[in-house]
Amino acid sequence: MDSEMYQENILDHYKHPRHKGALMRCTVQHHELNPVCGDMLTFYLQIEDGMIKDISFAGHGCAISQASASLLAEYLYQKPVTLLEELKPEMIYSLLGIEISPGRVKCALLSFVTVTKALGEYGNSEQHRRVEAKI
Amino acid sequence: MIPMNRKTNDPVPCNELALKIKLDFPLLSREMAGKKLVYLDSTATTQKPQVVLDAELKYYQETNANVHRGLYTLAEDATTQYEQARMKVAEFIGAQYEEVIFTSGTTSSINMAARLLEPLVKEGDEIVITIMEHHSNFLPWQQLAKRKKCVLKIIPITKEYGLDMAAAQKIITSKTKIVACTYVSNVLGTINAVGEVIEMAKRVGAYTLIDGAQAVPHMMLEVKKLGCDFLAFSGHKMCGPTGIGVLYGKRELLEKLEPVVFGGEMVKEATLHTLSWNELPWKFEAGTPNIAGAIALGTAVAYIQEIFTLQMQEHLGDLTKYALAEMQTLPGLQIIGPRGEEMEKGEKIERIGVISFTMDCAHPHDIAEILNSHGVCIRAGHHCAMPLHTTLAIPATARVSFYVYNTKEDVDALMRGLRRVVEVFA
Known part of the structure; x- marks a missing residue:
């Protein structure tokens, strides 16, 4: 038997990723690397009025890291930012719908880490903007 | 057979x-996974034959005592077995007995060599390594260069995945003080012409270290023929246990180098403010060594020597x-x-x-x-x-x-x- 990991859904998102490619007009972008396996992801977010108006990712890596990015982008597309703020690793596992072995946790969660950090940067710049506006 | x-x-x-x-x-x-195990990762670590497992267990069951310390028979037996293992390793690589320092593995061997050579390099000196080095033969030199403000130079590879010897000729100059090179790449599998690299280094009076982690398990090396100053390798990549390795050093060089790790065993006489070193090789083996590991490595060496004849x-x-x-x-x-x-x-x-x-x-x-x-x-x-x-x-x-x-x-x-x-x- 092959590994249970490579379900049709995973392979589909790996071979035909959704929301892939850089966003020309994004509010924030963040790049992350998983040095152990060389997985690379950049997430691009266009945030307007508390909504994730558009989202995309670029990068390369194993099937799990890329499928997880594709599934997450699909999940967050045109959703309120609060959904992203409340995002937990469990959600990624549930989107992937497979058992993740300890050795692949970093691959599976690279998308989560990248998009969460992107949000952090957006938060910082928002705060900065509000402070500047007050001055 | x-x-x-x-x-x-x-x-x-x-x-x-x-x-x-x-x-x-x-x-x-x-x-x-319900199938016969197929192990194809021996470059990371080899599996262990029963004789090696038995040797390690037998030591703990029958001979366990600290070495070079006790005067009772058990301690003397432990010491004898530990030193016999050193003898086997020395014979295996064609070294003198005093030139074999037991360490915890290739990484600690190379780190020790870098620390040993540290007083002999100064600002502006050049340290030469190659692009195909494992981190364990890359980072100790990179960090030494940083500490002593030396210049780290890197020999590239050719498109055929061999060392670029023409580039090496140009990179190794009178400014070069250390040349560290792997014998066999753990990624490419390439066997390097380390003999030529060592020759180039010798011509300019540079110290040489060969990373033998992949080579020693696969070929019968003779350090005297190679002519390097140091050779580092691990026990666990050649049927031995983890946590034991070797730093070979040329006797004349080891004699003039000062230890970098201090404690029991390495000292001959200690006073309140001074100490004098023990003889070679113990002056570089501070603390209780991995006795069982060394003995089991001796057994592993004997095992692969026999295998090599087949x-x-x-x-x-x-x-x-x-x-x-x-x-x-x-x-x-x-x-x-x-x-x-x-x-x-x-x-x-x-x-x-x-x-x-x-x-x-x-x-x-x-x-x-x-x-x-x-x-x-x-x-x-x-x-x-x-x-x-x-x-x-x-x-x-x-x-x-x-x-x-x-x-x-x-x-x-x-x-x-x-x-x-x-x-x-x-």
Whole structure:
């Protein structure tokens, strides 16, 4: 038997990723690397009025890291930012719908880490903007 | 056992012998994922034969006592066995007994060598390494260069995955104080012309260290012929236990170097404010050593010495050629290293059975995952050689590696797994 990991859904998102490619007009972008396996992801977010108006990712890596990015982008597309703020690793596992072995946790969660950090940067710049506006 | 006649059309004529050798390794008879375990990651660590496991256990059951300290018979026996192991290792690499320092492994050996040489380099001096180094022979020199404001210079590789000797000629100059080079690449499998590198270094009066982690388990090395100042290697990559390794150093050099680790064993006389060193090699072995590990390494050395007499080096060569030929029949599979044609032509680039590769359809992690579900253990990643992978512009590779217990059936199992990878991902 092959590994249970490579379900049709995973392979589909790996071979035909959704929301892939850089966003020309994004509010924030963040790049992350998983040095152990060389997985690379950049997430691009266009945030307007508390909504994730558009989202995309670029990068390369194993099937799990890329499928997880594709599934997450699909999940967050045109959703309120609060959904992203409340995002937990469990959600990624549930989107992937497979058992993740300890050795692949970093691959599976690279998308989560990248998009969460992107949000952090957006938060910082928002705060900065509000402070500047007050001055 | 009588070595088989190799003059047949069989691509792996010594296979029967390897199948017998496999029986010496208890772990290799276990199952994985409901299939017979196929272990193809010996470059990371080899499996251990029963004799080595027995040696380690026997020491703890019958002889355990601290070495060089007790006056009772048990302690003397422990000391004798520990020093006999050193003797076996010294003989194995053609060194003098006093030149063999036990360490915890290649990494600690090279770190120690870098610390030992530290007082001999000064600002502006050049340290030369190669781009194919494992992190353990890259980072200690990079950090030494940083501490002493030396210049780190790096010998590149050619497009045939060999060391660029013409570049080496230019890089090793009168400014060079240390040259550190691996004998065999743990990624590419390339066997380097280290003899020539050592010659170049000697001409300019530079100290030399050879990383023998991959070479010592695969070839009969003679340090005196090589002429290097240091040779570092690990026990666990040559059928020994983890946590034991060797730093060989030339006697004349070791005598003039000062220890960098202080404590018990390394001292002859200690007063409130001074100390005098013990004799070689103990002046470099502070603290209670890995006694059981050293004794088991002695047993491992004896074991592989016997194996070497049974044409196992030829077998590994045959197996490597067979695997290279089979693997290259798969569409979209690239070998990252010498491809084997050179071996047929008798050209200079030689290689051992460490085969890194990529596949167009799948990431190395996914290749390893699928193979794992078929009971086949391979490595995926950068194999602790990130600078090399960066230079090759490949984030990661998959790697299979062979040792004396691997057989044609193991390669066939690998190929079944790889064909499955193509089916799943292509």
